[in-house]
Amino acid sequence: MTTNKLTQLRNKIDEINLEILHLLNERAEVVHEIGEEKKKQGVNRFDPVRERESLDLIIKHHHGHFKTSTIQHIFKEIFKASLELQEDDSRKVLLVSRKAHPENTIVDINGETFGDGKQRFIMGPCAVESYEQVREVAVAMKEQGLSIMRGGAFKPRTSPYDFQGLGVEGLKILREVGNELGMSIVSEIVSPNDVELALDYVDVIQVGARNMQNFDLLKTVGKVNKPILLKRGLSATIEEFIHAAEYIISQGNNQIILCERGIRTYEKATRNTLDISAVPILKKETHLPVVVDVTHSTGRRDLLLPTAKAAMAIGADAIMAEVHPDPAVALSDSAQQMDIPQFHKFIQQLKTLQEKLA
Ligand code: PEP
């Protein structure tokens, strides 16, 4: 074959490609019209019977070089693309996405704002164990000028035989200490039935990792007038995490803070693997503030400070970490909670970094 001949054939291929492109666009026009008509008539977009008839017609007339299955595959892709073309645009753009809402959503917790560039701290014990325990942590937090305290009253534990939390009693303790010292309270609720009750005690409802896809719970917290701290599921992809937030916002509540808390991987050196790149991805894809929980992601006290520094440097809106007056006797997460002197040092070092980053 001479080079000339090859050039000629290649030119022909280019022409055919353009013809296919032209036909595809012409087809898209008709698809669009069909979509409009279906909308008018209230007919479902996806019609498998019609799709089967179209495929059968194509296969009946196919006599070329390609295998029937290949032709079927190519046309199936065209059908799929056409179906997407008919999709209602509003269904493709999620309410939590930057596309739908380009400005940052600012979540205001009694005057402390999340999402406006200031970097906050959410600290407190893993679980509420007693009034004295919560108060001791709260006093230390106050000393550092921090006012958003976390504490678990309903603890979602892996084993049913582990401490399950004090329940409503725990919420009452948190509220009492919160009122006494002027702190806002973040606490996890695990059942849709307890959401209403929680409204009397907490300032932020936490939806934990194990409940990220508890759709009833997400819908219920989507209807309340309180900020929600939504944690990423144990093995959830970023897309699944974003869709979980969409469940909340779709019910009307846009006061959502996303929390990266590590995901399950094959790595055993840490309890979970902190997905640090999730922070800029979530901030790029959504308009919601993003918190990094360094306690549950690492499961290691010695890694709290370096991971918190990384989170701040990468642009997290807040750091979450657990503090206990005597971690050795804590009823949960005793390996990774900080004691009070460690907490003071932790905050001091992060404040220094904050000044450097500013
Ligand atoms: C918690 O924050 O108390 C907790 C249980 O964390 P996670 O849901 O991320 O495991």
Ligand code: MN
């Ligand atoms: Mn914990």
